[in-house]
Amino acid sequence: MVYKTRSYRRFDESHRIDNKILEGLVELARLSASAANRQPLKYILCNTPACCEKIFPSLAWAGYLKDWNGPEPGERPSAYIIILGDKNITESFNVDPGIAAQSIMLGSSEAGLGGCMIASVKREALRKELKIPDNFDILLVLALGKPVEKVVLEDIMDGDVKYWRDNENCHHVPKRKLDELIIKL
């Protein structure tokens, strides 16, 4: 499922996602590992057009694609899961957000969906828009939908990690090779 789970940024926005599916994805995060089993993460679910419209303007899309300001209407995410850190439980969330986000994204692939983890978020704007209480840190926004784009992986060239789009709107992602990642001491 890891192979299938790419970062998608264009969706069939008319494909709505039931709240039960989002709850099922949070259930996967709930059952995943948590540092010292503290379980400080909380989740906001959003799947209505009205709620999605509130979240979208707070997100930055695909930093390397300079000519693209994010998905057009009709190709925007049809749901979001916002991952919050509850500071009433702990101030340090360690690697929990990455674990939870990966469980959710793998689960979304399994459900025939896809999406993108977004850390580049206008946090104060989003907090104000959704009236998120101050005891929650906004850690990540997971954009979800029915992907309509093709994403291909390729070997990295000259150390350049920037993803790019070809003329047919296919999204290319350069990945470092395995032997670059494994350190032999």
Added chain:
Amino acid sequence: MVYKTRSYRRFDESHRIDNKILEGLVELARLSASAANRQPLKYILCNTPACCEKIFPSLAWAGYLKDWNGPEPGERPSAYIIILGDKNITESFNVDPGIAAQSIMLGSSEAGLGGCMIASVKREALRKELKIPDNFDILLVLALGKPVEKVVLEDIMDGDVKYWRDNENCHHVPKRKLDELIIKL
């Protein structure tokens, strides 16, 4: 697979893990999402008794089990994957370590193995022991093996997140309920 992927701390140490399996697990991390696609994580693989013996003393085990100093000889991990952050690429590793660790742990379940993500590491001792160069941050140690313990999840009581072991050495992990995790605004 998320349901099956529990944190295991006792193993059949005689079950050795082939290097090809460890490489396959790093391949899953390699194909997972990375902030701005920077891919700054590197990996040290360890599967020989000699190497495992060097790593084990640097690890803290199960903080809530006060009477237990970690697995006895014979029940120790038979392999490790150390996740490093390459500071020559970036100084901020964001949620990448959690994403990579979850991909690896889910993959290890699929391979009939199990393990535990350990962040409580004597980093300078480990660095010295393995001669890890200074440009690498030691982010997480993943202990891997063939689990020999039973781990059960249960609903949290009175907000107490501490895991515990019963008389039959079964490990109990209290999890917050789904409705506590989903914030309705």
